[in-house]
Amino acid sequence: MSRQTLTTVMAPLLGLFILSVGNSFLSSLTTLRLDAAGASPAMIGVVSSAYFVGLTLGAMFHDRLIVRIGHIRAYASFASLGVVSILMQVLSADWMLWILVRLIYGWTTVGVFLVIESWLLLVADQTVRGRFLALYMIAFYGAGAVGQALLGTVDGLGEFAPFIAAAMLASLSVLPIVILPREMPLMERVEALKPLQLFQMSPSGVIGCFGSGVAIAAVYTLFPLYLQTIGMPVDEVGMMMACVILGAMVLQYPVGRWSDKQDRRVVLITLAFACLLLCAAVLLLPHNATTLMITLFLLGGGIFAIYPVSISFSADRASAASLVPMIQGMLLVNSLGSAISPISISAVMSAFGASGLFWSLAVLKILMVIFFIWRRGARPEATQVAPFAPATAMSPIGAEIRVTDEMIQGVKEHDAEAEEPPVRHASSLG
Template identity: 60%
Template structure:
């Protein structure tokens, strides 16, 4: 990776890391504050779902604003909105106001991810995009771990201090982007495939993406509620959440590498089974802190690996030329699952107690195992042709980061297609610029350079220029 490319990528990655520290524990903080104020799990679930509604809306519309005003100004605007919404939440505690603020905050947060991901996509050569994506995910998860560990420290300093710290971090994240050279990479806008077409192409990918949205949103928004009601202090809640995110960071690559070498449907079945067993283990095993921390570590690894493995499986099935649009559609389905998760799970927690969270996660794992097993019998998976690429479900442009040359070539070989226009009618395939001499009226013209095009060559034709045979 060249120094120039690293310098261009350093600023957006540093901005992401700074903002991600505060964003990493904001969801946990909001859940704990609402619970401490005496609001029900149902109210907490609806306020939490507002953030994911904002994510889905931003994934649909923020790219148009970005193309209109440019990356640097868009980042400054989105980060400022994140800071404003968080600081307003510190002024008063009202679930209706917080619902609106979280909706705006989710819309602005996905705009930040959109800017950073598209910046890296435009700046990178295809040969190094995988490494840049790895740096992107490391920065995102590392910031989440640090943020969860800061939760207890900032909360002990006062009720308003955590919100102020998050607002300050969001504002400071603008500095790296504002101080770099004024470069404005462009992104292309692509509409996602309709859900009914996605279901036809890859039912397993659709269900895996939806189930991942349900599970990830549940552990981010409702797991802190379960931990606090289990008797843990705010600092211990942050530590447990950090352990879970650390498991997601450390186990995602090994699971992805495993899925590259085996049937991805089988890997998805095992992930669903492990999540169900771990959820059951949390309910029945003694509540010792070290046991709970170990179970959460592996639960985070399974829950967060579900989405990229499902996307990689869908890429194995995708027709060439439709990979980006298909991935964008899966991201929107994932956002829909995240939006529905708190309203669906909180009634279960109300009826069965706080353990209803893990009964729900266990039931979801069993359902995914049954669905993936049924799909594997109906349509056995081919040999993996699309290498696993770790994917973060944050914005539609993030999908483009996972589309590598190897993935496209693998899809072409799998479908036995040489021309993209055969499977994607709207793809223009230009005539080859270099080819055999054109034969017209039994007369062949040769040119020394492009500048002589159109002018027949004078003199005899050298031997090395003569064709071996003329039909």
């Protein structure tokens, strides 16, 4: 990777990092402020789901807008609207208003992701995409951990200070984008595979991506509520959330490398079962700070690793031509799980208390384990065609970053072997 290429790509990644720091503590803060205002867990779930609904809608339609007005103007527009939606939360704690502004904020956030990821595609040929993906993950998860660790600090500055800080960060994230002297990339329309096609191609991959979306959204939006309910102050809530995100970043690569040497469905079964045990540990073990931090670090690694392992498993069964639309479709499946998660799980929490969060996750993981075991018996192991690539859920255009030359070549060779006619041996009689 040349120094010029690295310098060029650092600008959009810096913009992503700045925006994601504010986005990270804002997601937890929204939950905590609604709880302090007396909102029920079910209502908090509705507000939280609005953000993920906005993400899903934006992922489906933003590519058209960016093609029409260009990347710099699109980014500035998304960031500006994001600043407005954040500051609108200062005006009132009315949950109806917050549903609207969180929907808008989710819609603008995925627009930012689209701009940044398509920008990376402009400068990333297939030989360096893996490294760019790693830098993307470091920026995204690193910002998430920093933002959660800052939660207590910014909350201590005053009632409105955290929202103002998040708005300032969203506004500042524009600077690296607008000062970058680079020709804008061209984007094509996103054409993801339909859900039925995805399920026929890889049932385990679809269930893994959907279940991952449910679990990750619950962690981001409802876990802060659980921690506050058991008596943790805001600064400790932020530190515990930072442990979850650090686990997601640190453990994803070793889990992925393990999946390259093992049937990926065995890895999915193990991850889901490990998450089940860790959920039980959170519920049953005494809430000692050190023990809880270690448990949450491992739980974050398990929950967040299911998505990329599911994508890798699905890629083993896809054709070369369907790799990108397959990953795009899986992202939308993941987004659907994220959108329904806070609403459904918060309803359980309203009925059974804060521990309903981990009971819900435990039931989800049990169902995933049963499904993966059933599918492993019903369908033989797929040939692994390319090494695992660690990843977070991205926008649809970002699916192309994951599709490296090595992956395409592996799939093509596998397709060629599958289509090769059987060898006919000549008869000894001539």
